[in-house]
Amino acid sequence: MGEVIVITSGKGGVGKTTTTANLGVALAQLGLKTCLVDADIGLRNLDVVLGLENRIVYDLVDVVEGFCRLRQALIRDKRLDGLSLLPAAQTKDKTAVTPEQMRAVTEELRQEFDYVLVDSPAGIEQGFKNAIAGADRALIVATPEVASVRDADRIIGLLEAAEIPPARLIVNRLRPGMVRKGDMMSVDDIVDILAIDLIGVVPEDEQIVVTTNRGEPAALSHDSRAGESYRAIARRIRGDEVPFAEMDEPAGFFGRLRRIFGQA
Amino acid sequence: MLNLFGRNQSRDVAKNRLRNVLAHDRADTSPEFMEHLRNDVMRIVSEYVEVGGQGVDLQLQSVEDHVALVANIPVKQLRRRGRQGNN
Numbered sequence: 001m002g003e004v005i006v007i008t009s010g011k012g013g014v015g016k017t018t019t020t021a022n023l024g025v026a027l028a029q030l031g032l033k034t035c036l037v038d039a040d041i042g043l044r045n046l047d048v049v050l051g052l053e054n055r056i057v058y059d060l061v062d063v064v065e066g067f068c069r070l071r072q073a074l075i076r077d078k079r080l081d082g083l084s085l086l087p088a089a090q091t092k093d094k095t096a097v098t099p100e101q102m103r104a105v106t107e108e109l110r111q112e113f114d115y116v117l118v119d120s121p122a123g124i125e126q127g128f129k130n131a132i133a134g135a136d137r138a139l140i141v142a143t144p145e146v147a148s149v150r151d152a153d154r155i156i157g158l159l160e161a162a163e164i165p166p167a168r169l170i171v172n173r174l175r176p177g178m179v180r181k182g183d184m185m186s187v188d189d190i191v192d193i194l195a196i197d198l199i200g201v202v203p204e205d206e207q208i209v210v211t212t213n214r215g216e217p218a219a220l221s222h223d224s225r226a227g228e229s230y231r232a233i234a235r236r237i238r239g240d241e242v243p244f245a246e247m248d249e250p251a252g253f254f255g256r257l258r259r260i261f262g263q264a
Numbered sequence: 265m266l267n268l269f270g271r272n273q274s275r276d277v278a279k280n281r282l283r284n285v286l287a288h289d290r291a292d293t294s295p296e297f298m299e300h301l302r303n304d305v306m307r308i309v310s311e312y313v314e315v316g317g318q319g320v321d322l323q324l325q326s327v328e329d330h331v332a333l334v335a336n337i338p339v340k341q342l343r344r345r346g347r348q349g350n351n
Contacts, residue, residue, distance in 0.1 A: 146278050146285070153286050182273030189279050193286065 002033070002110040005117050005237070006135035006164075010151030012122030014143045015172040018208060018217075020119040021049040022227065023139075025219040026234030028083035032114040035074065037106070038088035039131035040121035041096055047087045051215020052077065061089035064101040070108055079220065084113070094126045099133035106134030115237070124158060132159065138167035139199060139237075144174055144185040153194055168199035170233065175204045200233035201244065202226050280330070287331040291324050298322065305335065314340040 007020045020036055027034040038046035041061065047053040058073035063086070070086075077083040086109070089096060109116045120131035132138065138159050142152040152169070159167050171187050178184035191198050205226035211218040218227035219234075232242045291297050302322045309315060316338035325334050 144278075146282050149282055150285055150289065154289060157290070179275070182275045185275050185278050185282075189275070193279070193282055 002113045002115055003137070004106045004110055004135050005115060006039075006120055006132050006138045007117060007141060008120035008128065008131060008138055008155055008159075009122065009141040009148070010124060010155040011142075011148045014141050014148050015202075016122070016141050017045045017049050017119055018212060019139075019141050019170060019172065019202070019230070020117050021046060021217045022219040022230035023234055023237070024050075024083055024085075024117055025080060025217045026227075026231045027115050027117075027237065028077070028080045029219070029231070030234055030238060031082065032238065033082045033084075033112070034115045034117065035084045035086060035109050035113040037086045037109070037116060037118045039102070039118050039127060041088045041127065041130075042090065042093045043121065044088040044090045046119050047075075047085060048215060049212055050077065050085060050217060052085055052087075053215070056087045059087045059089040060105065061092045061096045063105060064097050070105065079216075094121070094130065097130050099129050102130040103134035124154065128155075128158075132162055132164060135164055137165050139170055140167045140196070141170045141172050142190060142194075143172050144179075144187075144190060149185070149190055149193060156194060156196060166196060168197045169194060170199060171201045173204045174201055198244075199236050200229055202229040202233075284331050287324055298324075301333075306337075309337060311343070313337075313342050316340040 007016050007023070009016050017038075017040075024034050024036040036046060036050070037060070038044055039060070040046070044059075047056060052075050055075050058068040060073070062068045063070050063073050074084045074086055077085065086105070106116055106118065118131050118135060121127035140152050140155055142148045156167055169191065171190055174187065175184055179186045187198065187201050203225050205218070205224055207218055207224035208226050211221070211224065211227075218224040219230040221227060229245070232245070235242045302320070305322060306315060306320065319336070319338045321334075321336040323334055325332050
């Protein structure tokens, strides 16, 4: 019996979809059968981030409306054994699915997969309620900005009200250099304010733009820092104790110099 | 912390602004929150003073750069010895 995990944030544009795609890849790399569910009906994105947009036949709404069986709507990722996608509908809106229907879909998926990751839409309305309906736990993505952390706090409250066990936090797009200069909140600052457990930190990484352009999630290759972070998070999801990498590691020549002279 | 030009570091500014905004958000989002806080405060305060019935006012207010818990509690009279004996 697999586990259903919703990935959510409240605020849009903080990297939920990229996170979902990469965690799916990283979990599948660990040999865990993983299904990604795009719950953002009307604004389908997970398929393009994964590079699977040309293979969609049926979608989530087709499944709940009975036009096809669940298995027919799943797209298997040919690059990676064990990774599948259940795409959102692009032409319907969020009211096309109810929380009960969503719960039924995730229940069926967990029979077959080790992990079901649900990519939540931004906001706190119907789409969000659908996305959390069948979830056993939640991962909250926040970037080190006031608006993002504020929205994350609101989401934590809503998840508590929905009696979903304490969520864990992914701090996304951290820029360690700016933190050191005092121009960005640190991971500790954010964890302190939100008072929830951290499950991972993903540094800002230009590779993400490149890999997303290509539809090949960063976690697929081994030469991106962000990809490395996603793999660590995937192992923590599985329950491994993975030490947190030192995000304060100064990058580049001057960073190394500063370290040598003990100013890091 | 101040930087070279005597300005607050934006990291600290962000933290303070967040704390403020969340103090309000959290109080707003759970209507029971202020009620619980009021009851607990009154319970403790009553051990020291006899509270004058009506007119108890307790609220979170933004004061310049921080949030304050402001209480206005009418007092009938002080208890002679305050809380004692059980600690």
